[in-house]
Amino acid sequence: DAGVIQSPRHEVTEMGQEVTLRCKPISGHDYLFWYRQTMMRGLELLIYFNNNVPIDDSGMPEDRFSAKMPNASFSTLKIQPSEPRDSAVYFCASTLDRGLGLDTEAFFGQGTRLTVV
Amino acid sequence: QKEVEQNSGPLSVPEGAIASLNCTYSDRGSQSFFWYRQYSGKSPELIMFIYSNGDKEDGRFTAQLNKASQYVSLLIRDSQPSDSATYLCAVTNTGANSKLTFGKGITLSVRP
Numbered sequence: 001d002a003g004v005i006q007s008p009r010h011e012v013t014e015m016g017q018e019v020t021l022r023c024k025p026i027s028g029h030d031y032l033f034w035y036r037q038t039m040m041r042g043l044e045l046l047i048y049f050n051n052n053v054p055i056d057d058s059g060m061p062e063d064r065f066s067a068k069m070p071n072a073s074f075s076t077l078k079i080q081p082s083e084p085r086d087s088a089v090y091f092c093a094s095t096l097d098r099g100l101g102l103d104t105e106a107f108f109g110q111g112t113r114l115t116v117v
Numbered sequence: 118q119k120e121v122e123q124n125s126g127p128l129s130v131p132e133g134a135i136a137s138l139n140c141t142y143s144d145r146g147s148q149s150f151f152w153y154r155q156y157s158g159k160s161p162e163l164i165m166f167i168y169s170n171g172d173k174e175d176g177r178f179t180a181q182l183n184k185a186s187q188y189v190s191l192l193i194r195d196s197q198p199s200d201s202a203t204y205l206c207a208v209t210n211t212g213a214n215s216k217l218t219f220g221k222g223i224t225l226s227v228r229p
Binding site for chain 1: 205207216
């Protein structure tokens with residue numbers, strides 16, 4: 001397996017534009033996470049899915065952010081409209097569910113570096 | 118109180134020394150504990166996990182867990198310049214909606 005795949009790797013956009021980040025988890029993994037990383041706040045959990053169902057979106061900063069997982073192999077994180085304070089590295093990660101909750105390694109994608117000017 | 122806290126650092130040690138990285142967590146029901154390493158510009162990667170109180174050793178790395186004190190640490194023996202990175206502590210809580218929460222990380226610099 002090629003691991004968790006994210007696209008694009010870099011995105012520069014103007015304030016007010018819509019941004020869509022994409023993620024393909026490792027095949028067979030049950031959980032998918034979206035994180036945002038900044039120097040100030042570290043790695044923040046935005047939302048996560050279990051078997052394509054959103055479980056906790058309490059980390060989504062505001063209504064401008066939305067995430068979907070239409071099937072087991074694809075997820076998107078959308079920001080509309082984007083703002084300069086959204087500039088960060090966005091990571092997608094996936095992990096396997098052994099039936100004991102989250103007790104296994106989370107594999108991260110390479111991240112998308114978003115810059116909103 | 119943040120769910121997972123790490124000293125902000127940075128931490129600098131000479132090559133060959135022991136680096137001690139500490140982490141505390143607020144949820145007493147936390148069940149699994151992880152240490153991830155993140156090189157600059159890269160994504161986090163798992164180096165250790167621990168579920169039970171006590172020590173767990175893997176090569177030069179030792180993870181220590183004390184659930185009563187809600188404390189988990191990582192010791193790196195014989196530190197090498199290649200260990201220079203940011204180390205992230207992560208915790209999962211119990212329950213149907215358990216989630217993986219990270220601390221802010223601590224940057225370790227190993228001086229040759």
